[in-house]
């Protein structure tokens with residue numbers, strides 16, 4: 001049985017301008033014990049998908065199961081399987097950190113949970129803040145409490161929606177160490193992130209969403225292998241010829257050009273010379289997940305579900 005199963009999930013929001021389809025037939029199984037990444041640009045539908053899993057939003061069509069429990073038919077059991085770290089910081093300002101975690105424990109019917117609460121506080125660098133009032137904490141500290149809150153009932157499935165947005169390097173590292181440890185202990189992890197290097201380092205499989213559809217779903221290593229091979233990095237004063245500009249990523253005078261092989265490198269440099277341009281600081285690097293991501297996001301239309309390599 002998969003840890004999470006999204007089955008032909010569709011979501012249409014009613015907006016003042018009329019219906020808006022945020023998800024269009026998303027099907028996806030996440031296996032028990034997987035570290036799974038959900039990537040996509042702003043507005044792709046990631047949070048909508050997670051909100052449906054969390055029971056906060058209703059799918060217009062389709063089914064979502066958490067360890068076999070339908071989030072619509074059996075919401076309490078489904079919710080118990082999940083520890084969800086939301087994107088937004090929402091708290092009751094009247095409690096301190098320990099009280100906040102005890103209340104959350106009680107909500108899930110977990111009693112005498114102080115040993116685990118202490119372990120969470122320790123691992124998330126919150127031990128000295130246990131008695132601090134929530135409103136006294138910095139944004140980064142509040143985010144740590146959100147993570148602790150999500151984990152307080154030792155959920156088999158941990159869902160992290162952009163957990164490292166606006167978080168310092170120290171917390172990022174300790175958070176990932178802790179989540180990786182929980183994953184090794186058997187917890188399933190579903191992560192959405194804009195930090196592609198995090199997804200590349202942590203996730204065994206990745207789904208990429210674009211305009212509410214899955215445009216890629218594969219092992220991270222396969223996505224990297226199928227990606228554009230290598231990338232030619234160079235500095236250029238001048239305007240790229242149109243044929244190269246169509247496939248290049250340009251930031252100021254830095255140009256990144258996906259290349260397949262030595263011949264492609266040679267012909268790209270020759271095209272620059274022919275245009276009277278002098279490339280400087282030329283370097284060839286292995287394509288990373290960001291290159292694959294940008295390549296897929298630049299594609300004109302998302303793939304129909306039946307054309308996706310699984």
Ligand SMILES: Nc1ncnc2c1ncn2[C@@H]1O[C@H](COP(=O)(O)OP(=O)(O)OP(=O)(O)O)[C@@H](O)[C@H]1O
Pocket residue numbers: 013014015020022040041042043044045046047048049
């Ligand atoms: N309650 C809502 N009513 C109407 N439209 C909505 C609502 N919530 C989300 N949307 C729209 O649905 C689309 C998907 O939004 P969603 O928040 O799921 O994207 P996302 O991939 O999580 O983006 P981000 O990376 O910015 O968080 C967006 O176009 C968004 O504007």
